Amino acid sequence: MTAAGYDIGDKMRELALHVLDLVQNSLRAGADLIEVEILENTDLDRLTIIVRDDGCGMEESLKAKVLDPFTTTRTTRKVGLGLPLLKMAAERAGGRLILESEPGKGTVVEAAFQHSHIDRMPLGDMAATMLTVIISNPKVNLVYRHRVDEREWEIDTRVIKDEVGEEALSLPVVINWLRSYLEEGQRYLYGGGTTDEVPR
Amino acid sequence: MKSLDELRKLREKAQESIRLREQTDGTKIVVGMGTCGIAAGAREVMLAIVEELEKKNITDVVVTQTGCAGLCEKEPLVEVIRPGEPKITYGYMTPEKARAMITSHIVNGQVIGEYVIAREDTVS
Numbered sequence: 001m002t003a004a005g006y007d008i009g010d011k012m013r014e015l016a017l018h019v020l021d022l023v024q025n026s027l028r029a030g031a032d033l034i035e036v037e038i039l040e041n042t043d044l045d046r047l048t049i050i051v052r053d054d055g056c057g058m059e060e061s062l063k064a065k066v067l068d069p070f071t072t073t074r075t076t077r078k079v080g081l082g083l084p085l086l087k088m089a090a091e092r093a094g095g096r097l098i099l100e101s102e103p104g105k106g107t108v109v110e111a112a113f114q115h116s117h118i119d120r121m122p123l124g125d126m127a128a129t130m131l132t133v134i135i136s137n138p139k140v141n142l143v144y145r146h147r148v149d150e151r152e153w154e155i156d157t158r159v160i161k162d163e164v165g166e167e168a169l170s171l172p173v174v175i176n177w178l179r180s181y182l183e184e185g186q187r188y189l190y191g192g193g194t195t196d197e198v199p200r
Numbered sequence: 201m202k203s204l205d206e207l208r209k210l211r212e213k214a215q216e217s218i219r220l221r222e223q224t225d226g227t228k229i230v231v232g233m234g235t236c237g238i239a240a241g242a243r244e245v246m247l248a249i250v251e252e253l254e255k256k257n258i259t260d261v262v263v264t265q266t267g268c269a270g271l272c273e274k275e276p277l278v279e280v281i282r283p284g285e286p287k288i289t290y291g292y293m294t295p296e297k298a299r300a301m302i303t304s305h306i307v308n309g310q311v312i313g314e315y316v317i318a319r320e321d322t323v324s
Contacts, residue, residue, distance in 0.1 A: 007239075008236060011241075012238070017238050017239070017243065020238050021238050024235070024267065027267075028267060081235055082235040085235075128243055129243065131247065132243050132247060135250060135263065136231070136233070136246065136263060136264050136265040137264075159204070160204075160207065163204065163207050163211060164207060164214045165214070165215070167218045167221075168210075168211075168214040170262050170263065170264075171214050171218070171259060172250070172258070172259060173210050173213055173214060173217070173254075174210060175250050175254060176254055177206060177210060181207075
């Protein structure tokens with residue numbers, strides 16, 4: 001790992017920033033649909049992040065390369081350091097990273113962590129991450145599904161685009177709504193309200 | 201509680217803003233969102249930009265994102281593309297600098313020279 005790599009690793013202190021990075025990979029792969037899933041199960045002591053896209057996918061040779069920090073240098077900047085950093089973060093916290101990809105079909109990245117592990121990075125600000133990708137990529141369809149034990153919350157930008165149209169995603173008034181909606185979703189997941197009051 | 205009903209109520213207002221935006225040659229703000237940008241704080245910079253636009257009720261500016269531009273050490277990078285003007289790239293941005301940029305560059309048309317790291321002379 002290069003010095004720059006350590007530097008970037010130091011600053012990626014939230015899993016939500018890694019999620020943002022994974023979504024960037026999907027965008028670069030030309031995905032039309034990107035699904036982000038966060039599954040937190042305290043009984044099983046597991047936190048799992050899944051990012052699934054229908055982008056161009058990867059050949060076996062590239063798959064091996066993107067997970068190796070020693071070959072992903074500036075010359076192969078397209079894939080960057082993000083995946084090896086997330087893999088290390090998962091392995092440090094009693095978990096692992098699985099990468100499945102098929103050329104022409106898409107890619108699935110699944111990173112699992114021991115939820116209570118002392119070295120598990122905090123999840124961080126998922127509302128900020130999702131707001132960032134939704135408003136700056138109006139053409140792409142995004143689904144964000146988050147489960148914390150029995151509570152589940154989901155946002156699907158196709159539903160929002162049906163209501164106000166794709167162009168509206170970059171309007172202040174809609175961004176403001178999205179921000180509050182996402183933040184309320186987070187509050188609900190972590191104990192606000194009752195299960196009868198699922199924000200929809 | 202925020203709901204889809206509330207969003208439905210925004211539909212008319214949104215469509216009116218879109219009509220207005222279509223009549224102007226919009227400004228584009230592009231935030232670098234490669235791993236290098238994200239690690240350097242690009243997410244907070246982008247959210248500061250949209251919040252400031254919201255606060256100032258500016259609806260004819262589109263904020264979008266791009267990947268790594270190869271200037272990783274100067275991230276977060278923000279490009280401002282205004283019709284008829286050279287593209288300006290700001291480096292080492294922070295939420296605070298981004299808010300100042302909106303007031304100075306977007307509202308008053310004054311480029312903040314000390315934040316600029318590149319100026320593309322081809323007029324867009």
